[in-house]
Amino acid sequence: MRALDLDYMLGLVPVILGYVPLTLFMASVAMVCALVLASLLAVERVIRVPGLDWLVMLFISFFRGTPLLVQLFLFYYGLPQVLSFLAQINGVTAAIMGLTLHFSAYMAEAIRAAIIGVDRSQWEAAQSIGMTPAQMMRRIVLPQAGRIAAPTLVNYFIDMIKGTSLAFTLGVTEMMGATQKEAAGSFLYFEAFLVVAILYWIIVETLNQGQKQLETYLNKAYAR
Amino acid sequence: MISIRGLTKRFGGTTVLDAIDLDIADGERVVVIGPSGTGKSTLLRCVNFLDRPDAGTIAVGDVVVDAERASKRDMLALRRATAFVFQNYALFANKTAKENIMEALVTVQRRPKDEAERRALAVLAETGLAEKADSYPSALSGGQQQRVGIGRAMAIGADLMLFDEPTSALDPEWVGEVLDLMRRVAEQRQTMLIVTHEMQFAREIADRVVFMDGGRIVEVGPPDQVLDTPKDERLRRFLRRVA
Ligand SMILES: Nc1ncnc2c1ncn2[C@@H]1O[C@H](COP(=O)(O)OP(=O)(O)OP(=O)(O)O)[C@@H](O)[C@H]1O
Numbered sequence: 001m002r003a004l005d006l007d008y009m010l011g012l013v014p015v016i017l018g019y020v021p022l023t024l025f026m027a028s029v030a031m032v033c034a035l036v037l038a039s040l041l042a043v044e045r046v047i048r049v050p051g052l053d054w055l056v057m058l059f060i061s062f063f064r065g066t067p068l069l070v071q072l073f074l075f076y077y078g079l080p081q082v083l084s085f086l087a088q089i090n091g092v093t094a095a096i097m098g099l100t101l102h103f104s105a106y107m108a109e110a111i112r113a114a115i116i117g118v119d120r121s122q123w124e125a126a127q128s129i130g131m132t133p134a135q136m137m138r139r140i141v142l143p144q145a146g147r148i149a150a151p152t153l154v155n156y157f158i159d160m161i162k163g164t165s166l167a168f169t170l171g172v173t174e175m176m177g178a179t180q181k182e183a184a185g186s187f188l189y190f191e192a193f194l195v196v197a198i199l200y201w202i203i204v205e206t207l208n209q210g211q212k213q214l215e216t217y218l219n220k221a222y223a224r
Numbered sequence: 225m226i227s228i229r230g231l232t233k234r235f236g237g238t239t240v241l242d243a244i245d246l247d248i249a250d251g252e253r254v255v256v257i258g259p260s261g262t263g264k265s266t267l268l269r270c271v272n273f274l275d276r277p278d279a280g281t282i283a284v285g286d287v288v289v290d291a292e293r294a295s296k297r298d299m300l301a302l303r304r305a306t307a308f309v310f311q312n313y314a315l316f317a318n319k320t321a322k323e324n325i326m327e328a329l330v331t332v333q334r335r336p337k338d339e340a341e342r343r344a345l346a347v348l349a350e351t352g353l354a355e356k357a358d359s360y361p362s363a364l365s366g367g368q369q370q371r372v373g374i375g376r377a378m379a380i381g382a383d384l385m386l387f388d389e390p391t392s393a394l395d396p397e398w399v400g401e402v403l404d405l406m407r408r409v410a411e412q413r414q415t416m417l418i419v420t421h422e423m424q425f426a427r428e429i430a431d432r433v434v435f436m437d438g439g440r441i442v443e444v445g446p447p448d449q450v451l452d453t454p455k456d457e458r459l460r461r462f463l464r465r466v467a
Pocket residue numbers: 235236240258259260261262263264265266267
């Protein structure tokens with residue numbers, strides 16, 4: 001047993017904090033892209049476009065059925081060998097793409113379930129005033145499905161933030177990558193990884209608080 | 225002028241609407257009565273294409289739709305020429321009273337937002353709910369929700385307003401205010417096709433009463449004729465039961 005090097009840990013905090021913006025940037029961009037993609041996938045799964053449905057199912061099945069790390073390696077190291085235009089893709093972009101595709105598959109299932117959960121009368125009212133299917137989805141069904149799916153989606157966002165730590169395997173210096181470098185210099189692995197763990201933890205707990213406020217806000221708008 | 229010809233609807237093997245013919249003049253109020261399960265709701269839903277008819281034609285103003293050949297465009301045109309008031313109100317849960325009324329104006333009719341808002345507020349005033357403009361449906365009583373539902377249909381300026389038992393889901397205390405609003409709509413010479421079990425109201429508001437049974441129109445005529453001197457035995461039995 002040895003004592004924790006608290007001074008080292010305190011000194012490390014601002015260093016790693018400097019990489020929080022990059023972590024949040026990757027997670028946020030991936031989240032926005034994944035929400036859009038997942039909504040499209042979910043709508044397709046509900047209305048079942050002939051000829052497209054099997055492709056969407058295959059997509060969802062693949063990205064839910066394989067590990068995120070494997071998908072990231074496939075994108076970053078594998079795909080550029082086959083598709084030359086991907087050759088100069090950088091680690092951050094590859095990580096965002098990987099997170100987007102991976103989480104959109106999960107989120108699509110959550111949104112699909114929420115869409116089905118929107119009361120039938122809401123669809124009929126939208127149809128009765130002559131909305132096109134796209135208008136009905138965008139104006140009536142998806143906003144209500146979003147409210148149903150919100151808690152689940154926030155949980156995926158939290159998973160996504162933690163998932164950005166895998167970007168360090170693509171050579172990206174984000175929170176985890178920075179910690180790894182610091183630890184390799186100081187050999188104080190326990191202290192370094194404990195600091196980064198606590199920082200992730202604080203970020204996630206802050207989001208959990210945000211989620212509660214989001215739910216109160218969403219329910220205040222039209223409580224049942 | 226509304227003209228329904230040979231309107232037929234089957235669910236599975238059973239014929240729920242059996243070649244219905246019905247003409248409705250501009251400004252006319254037609255009330256549909258009949259036993260449960262005779263296809264009254266289905267008739268209204270087919271006119272609005274919420275249920276797709278299997279055969280027949282529906283003409284509302286300039287919009288003429290042949291059920292067997294109806295394209296998506298025809299279907300939208302017909303829905304935009306008609307307005308539906310639902311038994312369970314079916315207000316958009318994610319929108320306030322005012323936004324519920326604005327929705328069709330902004331999204332479907334592509335009117336400027338400020339104009340739509342003015343119109344929505346004017347309609348809300350007519351429904352007596354001006355002070356509820358920013359309330360969500362969940363904060364309104366059944367009667368208030370249904371008045372917003374009627375307001376939503378009024379604002380569209382449809383050639384035909386369809387009411388499917390608009391008071392059946394209401395607690396008795398709210399029925400009066402909804403019927404009052406419907407009377408006001410009728411005063412504006414709005415063409416209305418109404419399914420209701422409120423016989424007194426039917427007698428008072430209807431220009432003509434239609435009695436349906438088994439997916440067919442069995443008897444049609446002015447309210448006093450149909451309700452006081454019924455010819456068909458099924459109608460007589462029905463009237464004895466609801467009296
Ligand atoms: N979506 C559907 N699928 C199968 N059958 C249906 C469907 N909708 C209605 N029906 C059947 O069609 C018949 C007519 O139904 P409809 O709702 O039009 O009757 P109604 O006259 O409005 O009755 P009520 O007075 O009870 O409202 C009923 O036998 C009903 O079971």
